[in-house]
Amino acid sequence: MVLRAVAVDGYGIVHVSSTRTNVTFASAVPDSLVCGVCADALRQPLRAPCGHAACATCAEASTRRSGACTVCGSLVKEEDWVEDQMMTLDVGNLQTHCPYAFGRGASGTRERDDGKD
Numbered sequence: 001m002v003l004r005a006v007a008v009d010g011y012g013i014v015h016v017s018s019t020r021t022n023v024t025f026a027s028a029v030p031d032s033l034v035c036g037v038c039a040d041a042l043r044q045p046l047r048a049p050c051g052h053a054a055c056a057t058c059a060e061a062s063t064r065r066s067g068a069c070t071v072c073g074s075l076v077k078e079e080d081w082v083e084d085q086m087m088t089l090d091v092g093n094l095q096t097h098c099p100y101a102f103g104r105g106a107s108g109t110r111e112r113d114d115g116k117d
């Protein structure tokens, strides 16, 4: 698992992405929103015909490498991956902590991608 649960004073358990250094999730990321390739929260989620999801970059890399879904091994062609709007929304709705909140006593959780206050 690339997402790590870390205890932070005043915030309880947070979930830190090792590949997205600026993103700290306020609660556990559901399995359905975790990439089967990089084991981190999905980025630009694509869905294969078998139903499994991967980040756009992970899907491209694994299709080039093996031509198969990394989770279940069923054959997937590059054009078989489709964008999944629902998953994109779900990932966007995950509660994250502002990366600058820790140690500064600043705001707690906030929505991702909502710009500056």
Ligand SMILES: [Zn+2]
Pocket: 035, 036, 037, 038, 039, 040, 042, 043, 054, 055, 058
């Ligand atoms: Zn991935």
Ligand SMILES: [Zn+2]
Pocket: 048, 050, 051, 052, 069, 070, 071, 072, 073, 074
């Ligand atoms: Zn699969």
